[in-house]
Amino acid sequence: MSLRVAVAAPFIQSGTRQLQENEFVVALSLDRDWFSPDQAKRLIDVATREGLLERSDGALAATFDPADVTVPEEFVPDEDLLRERSAFERVLDALVAEGMEKHEAVGAINALQGELGVTIETAAVVYARRQGLEVDDLAPVARSAIVDGDGDGDDGNPA
Known part of the structure; x- marks a missing residue:
């Protein structure tokens, strides 16, 4: 924001x-x-x-x-x-800009990450889409996190 x-x-x-x-x-x-x-x-x-x-x-x-x-x-x-933000941070900012409380968004994204077994970036994009947010520009970033990652859904990024 x-x-x-x-x-x-x-x-x-x-x-x-x-x-x-x-x-x-x-x-x-x-x-x-x-x-x-x-x-x-x-x-x-x-x-x-x-x-x-x-x-x-x-x-x-x-x-x-x-x-x-x-x-x-x-x-x-x-x-x-001035630093490059992750897809997770960008989605989180977009959710907060739409009026969602930051701690609620983080909790929901973390829960979805555990449920789906995906990276935090992927969970954030999926969650934002479910909330009706347009985040198509971040989908490739989340996809590359899956492809380039180790596939265990834990990217070590604290949320």
């Missing part, structure tokens, strides 16, 4: 759904003082991989409506946003 907020802030500030990359970097680094310019560029990479931004000829377009996002006045994004 906070990744979406951090990405939305420059668009909200400009009142648009498209910005030049340098405008986005300036908004996050100089205007808001949330990140260094290099970190802001890293955020663009992470947000692009997670489907929140699309790049085209030096421009960035939000794939969601930034106007639907509220940036709390006291909000300061954590540097953890």
Whole structure:
């Protein structure tokens, strides 16, 4: 959720759904003082991989409506946003964004993982789909966790 907020802030500030990359970097680094310019560029990479931004000829377009996002006045994004998140973390964020309590979602995903004997990523994707969430972009990530994993359903990822 906070990744979406951090990405939305420059668009909200400009009142648009498209910005030049340098405008986005300036908004996050100089205007808001949330990140260094290099970190802001890293955020663009992470947000692009997670489907929140699309790049085209030096421009960035939000794939969601930034106007639907509220940036709390006291909000300061954590540097953890700059690291690649697992499919489990991404699904969990999506569930929380839809109003589900984090501890309830984790418990339900863990129970489903035990029931199905699959990785936590796979259980998260299945659970989200059962809740009516669109997570098709994460299904290949979960599938690769099964194919690349040892097949015992325990990926050692604490949930």
